Amino acid sequence: MSVSAAGGVTRVPAVEGWYTLDHEPHLIGCRCAVCGTYVFPPRSGACPNPNCDSEELVSTPLSRVGTVWSYTENQYAPPAPYRAAEPFEPYALAAVQLEKEGIIVLGQVPRGIMAADLKVGMPMQLETDVLYREVVDGVDTEFMVYVWAPAGPTAAESIGGRS
Amino acid sequence: MSDRDLVVLGVGMHPWGKWGRDFTEYGMVAARAALKDAGIEWKDVEYVAGADTIRNGYPGFIAGSTFAQKLGWNGASISSNYAACASGAHSLQAARASILAGFCDVAMVIGADTTPKGFFAPVGGERKTDPDWLRFHLLGATNPVYFAMFARRRMDLYGATSEDFARVKVKNSRHGLNNPYARFRKENAIEDVLNSPIVSDPLRLLDICATSDGAAAMIVTSRAYAEKKLGSLNGVPRIRAVSTVTPTYPQTILELPDFATDSTAVVSPPARGFKDSLCWAAYEEAGMSPSDMNMAEVYDLSTALELDWYEHLGLCAPGEAEGLLRSGATAIGGRVPVNPSGGLSCFGEAIPAQAIAQVCELTWQLRGQAQGRQVEGAKAGITANQGLFGNGSSVIVSV
Numbered sequence A: 001m002s003v004s005a006a007g008g009v010t011r012v013p014a015v016e017g018w019y020t021l022d023h024e025p026h027l028i029g030c031r032c033a034v035c036g037t038y039v040f041p042p043r044s045g046a047c048p049n050p051n052c053d054s055e056e057l058v059s060t061p062l063s064r065v066g067t068v069w070s071y072t073e074n075q076y077a078p079p080a081p082y083r084a085a086e087p088f089e090p091y092a093l094a095a096v097q098l099e100k101e102g103i104i105v106l107g108q109v110p111r112g113i114m115a116a117d118l119k120v121g122m123p124m125q126l127e128t129d130v131l132y133r134e135v136v137d138g139v140d141t142e143f144m145v146y147v148w149a150p151a152g153p154t155a156a157e158s159i160g161g162r163s
Numbered sequence B: 001m002s003d004r005d006l007v008v009l010g011v012g013m014h015p016w017g018k019w020g021r022d023f024t025e026y027g028m029v030a031a032r033a034a035l036k037d038a039g040i041e042w043k044d045v046e047y048v049a050g051a052d053t054i055r056n057g058y059p060g061f062i063a064g065s066t067f068a069q070k071l072g073w074n075g076a077s078i079s080s081n082y083a084a085c086a087s088g089a090h091s092l093q094a095a096r097a098s099i100l101a102g103f104c105d106v107a108m109v110i111g112a113d114t115t116p117k118g119f120f121a122p123v124g125g126e127r128k129t130d131p132d133w134l135r136f137h138l139l140g141a142t143n144p145v146y147f148a149m150f151a152r153r154r155m156d157l158y159g160a161t162s163e164d165f166a167r168v169k170v171k172n173s174r175h176g177l178n179n180p181y182a183r184f185r186k187e188n189a190i191e192d193v194l195n196s197p198i199v200s201d202p203l204r205l206l207d208i209c210a211t212s213d214g215a216a217a218m219i220v221t222s223r224a225y226a227e228k229k230l231g232s233l234n235g236v237p238r239i240r241a242v243s244t245v246t247p248t249y250p251q252t253i254l255e256l257p258d259f260a261t262d263s264t265a266v267v268s269p270p271a272r273g274f275k276d277s278l279c280w281a282a283y284e285e286a287g288m289s290p291s292d293m294n295m296a297e298v299y300d301l302s303t304a305l306e307l308d309w310y311e312h313l314g315l316c317a318p319g320e321a322e323g324l325l326r327s328g329a330t331a332i333g334g335r336v337p338v339n340p341s342g343g344l345s346c347f348g349e350a351i352p353a354q355a356i357a358q359v360c361e362l363t364w365q366l367r368g369q370a371q372g373r374q375v376e377g378a379k380a381g382i383t384a385n386q387g388l389f390g391n392g393s394s395v396i397v398s399v
Helices: A153-158 B023-038 B063-070 B087-100 B131-139 B143-158 B162-176 B190-194 B223-230 B274-286 B303-312 B321-326 B343-347 B351-367
Strands: A010-013 A028-032 A057-061 A065-074 A091-098 A103-108 A123-136 A139-150 B006-017 B047-051 B077-081 B106-113 B198-200 B213-221 B238-243 B295-298 B380-386 B392-398
Touching (some): A065 B143, B006 B023, B006 B087, B006 B223, B023 B063, B023 B106, B047 B063, B047 B087, B077 B087, B087 B213, B087 B380, B106 B351, B143 B198, B162 B190, B162 B321, B162 B343, B213 B223, B213 B351, B274 B380, B295 B303, B295 B351, B343 B351, B351 B380
Parallel strands (some): A010 A139, B047 B106, B295 B380
Antiparallel strands (some): A028 A057, A065 A091, A065 A123, A123 A139, B006 B238, B380 B392
16 A cells, blocks of 8 residues: 655555555454454454454454553664664654553654653544655655544544543 | 472572673573582483573573583483563473473573663564564564553552652662672662653663673472482472463553553453462462562562552552552561562563572572571562563462
8 A cells, every 4th residue: 555645755554454544544453253352453363352263353444542541752762673763853652542442552652742741541543654764666755654643622522532 | 388389409690790691601600509509410400491592592592402411411301491581480380390290300490691782672684474573663662662651650540750660779779789699789869760861751761670691590309309308398498389371361451562452342351460360370379378478579670560560469459559669668677578689670681580580589588598688587479570472470489
């Protein structure tokens, strides 16, 4: 999947099949065809529920909104295979709880939103951001990753207005 | 004593540090020390359970045979065990199973490591289906990121402060001051911790354990063998329980190296979470309770994680760990000293050796040999340890 962005830059996901890059991006998880439990990251094969012997996990979009389970902020550049920008700019990460799916998903937070801006229980919404940029076979390419951004009032309402 | 108890006949360690030498050199020092402490010869050892190191090439993957060969082939049976940070305890479990099954009477449990500098990074190559590789690539989610998640929850949910976390470091730095095997033997004040740079907010450099070189070994035997050798087993430390249980679905706590937890949409979370169940499986096997413990050696990968362990171990209720720490109960001289060795805070983590080192410390404490850090009159202690991918352990030792 690739999306053309402005200025002749091509956008591709940094990992295939985990999230969409459309206007309202969402994570792509899986749901067991038999017991209905959810899985992220997406995968094929056995359902993780020990009470279920299903081998069929069906791709499904996950909720775009959730609440902060916890969060942190990297003050030092992580080692490879992370491709840290030079000079390194600190950034935050958040683990966000999705109510319907009953799972917590770890992700980066958009640049400029720091740990001091976050709080356990805060509503968050899925967006995408550039992880790194590289010329691939002569094509200027942005490798995109999903991020958790503080949710606007509309999103907050759709998860029950919890704060 | 129970027929299922194992006797700890000897323990030995190589000091922790950062020398970058071959890990087997450290392991040999620990092995010889444990044999000497046990008063037996290498040729008496019938089984070697090696804890693997994955950062030192092939010899690290086959630790059991690596050390058996290094000590000089003696025909012993072997196993090599990898369970991330719990590899040492899984090795002990393998030795224990062999002894309790009657396959042998005398076993060596051994682990040693040489570690690279800086953050632990995944094994090399581009591996887009390996979650351990992907968490670094997509998120930059280092180990301290996960440690920080737990710390931040304590702050937001229980009102913990950076000072509370610093107090854990201050306590452990005092405990380890006189431990000849500890790498960091310097007393830290609260200000030292608060003035150290933030690594993963809210954790600072001095809140997070380093990575170290080191080695630990022990000789464990059947009760019959030890009785024959020693006459009486009075005052001799015994392994009462070894818990290596895995999580029960759904695992609802975000753990290294996962991107997401299991789902609670269909199956409700278990009554006891993973780290609680690790400790309680040990209590249940030993027929003991938290109030029977005189000390604990816990995996303080960060200062805040030590506080979590107080609660998982049942030393206090959830949310009360900061209060227990401030009361002095977990310092030497208190009701239940935690990490009398100085913990990972003073050692740094030498992965395959660390869970074994925890049992070595309990052994010295129970024999009254923990000079400069002795928990007076200790009769029983528990270890708690956790690693990646649902690995963990808890061991109870008593006299």
